[in-house]
Amino acid sequence: MSHSAGHAPGSAVAELDNHLEMQFDDAEQQKETSSFGMWVFLVTEVMFFGGLFMAYLVYRSQYPQAFAIGSSQLNFKLGTANTVVLIFSSLTMALAVRAAQLGQKKALVWLLIATMILGAAFLGFKGIEYHEHILEGHVPGANFRYDTPGVSFAVAKEVVLFNILYFCMTGLHAFHMIVGLGLMLWLVIKAQKGAFTPAYNTPVELIGLYWHFVDLVWIYLYPLLYLIDRYHK
């Protein structure tokens, strides 16, 4: 990138910082801008999941009974365990951001690795759940069983809608988790090289925000998917 254009006098100091991109005047502006950009991105994510929540709301209000049956077929214990695990990973992520802000390189690396392990554990549990759905014939379009005892065909047809939404919502969530794990791997490598300092830790902060957002989605998915009319059991 050519710098023939020159800079405002104020940016001369900032140029010492090799992380400063040319369009910004100083590091403070760059950091706040990046973080604001991330927030706007998270708003788009809210609306992205919003379409699915919309479909969920409409069909749950129309077929409450089928949604209760669909919910009762999920693995409540694993779902709850996953909630605990994911919240734990949010804690380690928050502490990782704190470590980066304080310039504690070793703590940062280990907290990131802990977050990744917890995230992977979540995905593992989710995988076990998916495996169970396959075994029990709950996968719409593949092997959905319309002859579940106690469920008439008419209701089963509506249970399929619950299951479709379950797979779409948890699948999209899991996809976001996988992306998050990839991003964290990149962070660990960068952190290991000492890239993050108290003055420059924006990537850790941004990916932290992303990870907490993934947690937020699950905080709603858990009661909406796993906890419908559980008292019938």
Added chain:
Amino acid sequence: MSSQHILPRRTYFLVFLALEVLTVVTALVASIDLGAANTVVALCIAVTKSTLVVLFFMHVKYSSKMTKLTVILGVFWLMILLGMTMTDYVSRLWSTVR
């Protein structure tokens, strides 16, 4: 340096504790028959949990007004999508009787 607000470790642990307690509470409450209130309680707990995450883990409590506004706007627009669509589905039931 407003964006560099460093919280004490204690805060994070307290928020974490609250989140896990609320998770257990929501799981337990779900097994008591409260009728329609079950969903309401579950959602209230979810809102509380997400507010805690947003305010502390995501530092919104210590962020600029612009960030706060962005969060509020995002939630508000989701509510527009859900709420305005439901005006149709809810009021459809009124008009089935001619």
Added chain:
Amino acid sequence: MSTLTAQPLSPQPLAPELPANHYLNESHGLKSWLLTTDHKRIALLYMASITLMFAIGGIFAMLMRLELLTPPADLVSDDTYNKLFTMHGIIMVWFFLIPSIPTTLGNFLVPMMIGAKDLAFPKLNLMSWYLFNIGAVVTIYAILSGGVDGGWTFYTPLSTGYLNSHVVAAATGIFIAGFSSILTGLNFIVTTHRMRAPGMTWKRLPLFMWSNYATSVILVLATPVLAITLALVAVERLLHFGIFNPALGGDPVLFQHLFWFYSHPAVYIMILPAMGVISELISTFSRKRPFGYAYIAGSSIAIAAFGFVVWAHHMFVAGISVYAALVFSLMSYAVSLPSAVKVFNWTATLYKGSISYRTPLLYALGFLGLFTVGGMTGLFLAALGLDVHIHDTYFVVAHFHYIMVGGTIMAYLGGIHYWWPKISGRMYPEVWGRLSALLIFVGFNLTFFPQFILGYLGMPRRYHAYPPEFQVWHVLSTAGASILGVGYLLPLIYLTWSYKNSPVAGPNPWGASGLEWQTQSPPITHNFVTTPIVTREAYDYTGIPAPALAVRSEEEASTYVS
């Protein structure tokens, strides 16, 4: 620090030379363009992409108009016709109209108007362009491999269960292009908030910035809903799910809710930036601050906000409850109010101005006429009982073409002419410019005004063959379309020609007041030599002399062009 803004550059009469260094000659070769992060170069890359897509969509439109010249189905088969209007819609909506002004003029102008070196995220900006092109390529693949029918609206269960065409490929193309839109919107929002030069307060923002900001908010909030909706359509089609299929428990009306939650605000994505351009053009060429600046700016935000709560007016006959229809009809009238306010303010801006009839102003006045007609007919469609009759007829087709084509494309071309000296460093041929503005205005009205009459007569949309008594209006419409086609072709030719051959423009050929006119034309890569300090209010023409270039007679115009 800098006295740049205190003493605006005076217009230089016929600057003899282009500046030595500018963004176009800073580096050379294909790679310097394909890997550029310069917002101005990316704007030009977008311009090339969308021009190509406009040409493809335009050819489809011409073929449709030719088929409709005669009542029976004769030129193409019904299946081909259905694919023509579907691909015309998809390409024009997602690959031309939505990106048109924001990605070209917006990309080029946003940093310059606020005194920044570039957008907040230049690499993301380049990535948007690549995503756009990948989306376009996937869509073109859908065309080449047999096309897609079903309408640009993808209504279920038709699109998910009853079509044999490439619905999934087209949906994927739009999905990818949607992310390009989201990233562009995000970039503009953050840039507007964070990258303004010292002294560039919100109240000093040009009106184009306000409308571009409002557009960006819609892009960011609405596009994700379209993305997930199209993803659900693809999933339903591929895996035979019934999310929107009543035979499997789903609700097709839910699809329409989700689709229009995006696609109605999408109309404002198209028209809001156009309104911003018009505010700039009318102000510059009447040399006067826009009448009621705060009201024009506020109405942009009001349109963006209210635009989100009117979507079900596309569904008054689709099976929503009558009570919901009431709410959405009321809201539709509410959203038309800020548009009316804009029209009145633009008109009032002309009052006691010092008006010069340059090409951009002719385009702007054309916009004013067409947008007024388009907006007014929107009132007809918002009236519940009347909409029952004209919904899904040519009345709707005419209405939205008046807004999208009459409005957006007039403003886009007006803006291209206005900022052409800044983009290329050279003037365009004035006589040809005026001719194209006139041709487009006449051709447009001849094409689409008959369609209002057809619509009230009951001519349905998307009909391949039609009853013979409608023919006369279709003949007029097709005749108009040929004029319109020539009108669109002209600027492409003479602007390309002018890039090498026209007189050099100088930094501020119009005597305009915006920050973008206070740097050289074409600008340097980082726009300004030093970050400008803004001390003047927006649209303050004091001390900026009227352009020496102003054409005061036709003879001057011809000598100038030669």
Added chain:
Amino acid sequence: MNRYFPFFPPEASTTARGVDGLYFFMLTVCGLTTLLVAVLVIVFAVRYHEKQHPHAAHIEGHAALEVFWMVIPFGIFMVMFGWGARLYFTQNRPPNNAIKITVVGKQWMWKIQHAEGQREINALHVPVNQPVELSLISEDVIHDFAVPAFRLKMDVLPGRYRTTWFQATQTGTFHLFCDQYCGTQHSKMIGEIIVMEPDAYRKWMSTSLTMGSPAFEGQRLFQGLSCISCHRADSGARGPSLSGLYGQPVHLADGTTVTADENYIRESILYPNAKIVAGFQPIMPTFLGQLNEEQVLDLVNYIKSLAPQEQTQPYSNRTTPPAGPRPMETKTYPQ
């Protein structure tokens, strides 16, 4: 009406007049406003051309004027809104004395059946000056039943009955269009509405082929499918009696109440276990895939025609124990 330059469709129904009234009101208001804007733009452009007016005046704006041109249009808009809403409610409320006709849309034809059993394809004969109520459903995708001369239009959805109505005021033949894009031959999904004098209509009705009224056909189906073996009026019946069912509230096993409208009856035939009447076991088999939409309509019409009988008990007051767990009902998924 000018044959070569048609400007205006025939105004052939009672609602057409109302719709056109609003149309002309809006044309006048909007036409005058557009004219006003155009005149102002032209006058300003000429009067303040840079030659005559080299120095622009500095005008910031005018708050009172802004309020003025917000409030006045808003008032006019509210007139348009209220007027339009009133028409809409009229269009959506059929009068009670209407002739009932059922319409089934499918790719790419309109199948129409009269109450007395006359069936037509892509044509509909109706008497003039007599309200006609249409019950519409689609067999596949979304269609739209549009008659421009009547200012009538309604999307025809799969899986759901919708109702609209008209009252023709002119005899003649009018266009029937499908206005919602429905696939390859969308533009061939057209037909005619033939409005006749009452005498001619009666003559047409008596001479056209009939298959028996929908209710009659429905009765035959009802017997042929052995519905009668369960849906009897006696107290030992395994299914609820259907006499006088239509339009009545039905108490369901889950404690809720629904109104027995056409959509409820249709659902109960195709998805019998979706809503179980209180006091009955969910034992009815589904008829999904065995009946087409016309046959379902016939059955619905038959059930609608059943008058209340003295010996019939209210539908849900039977003192049987509440429904226990649902017995298993297997059904292969229809492909």
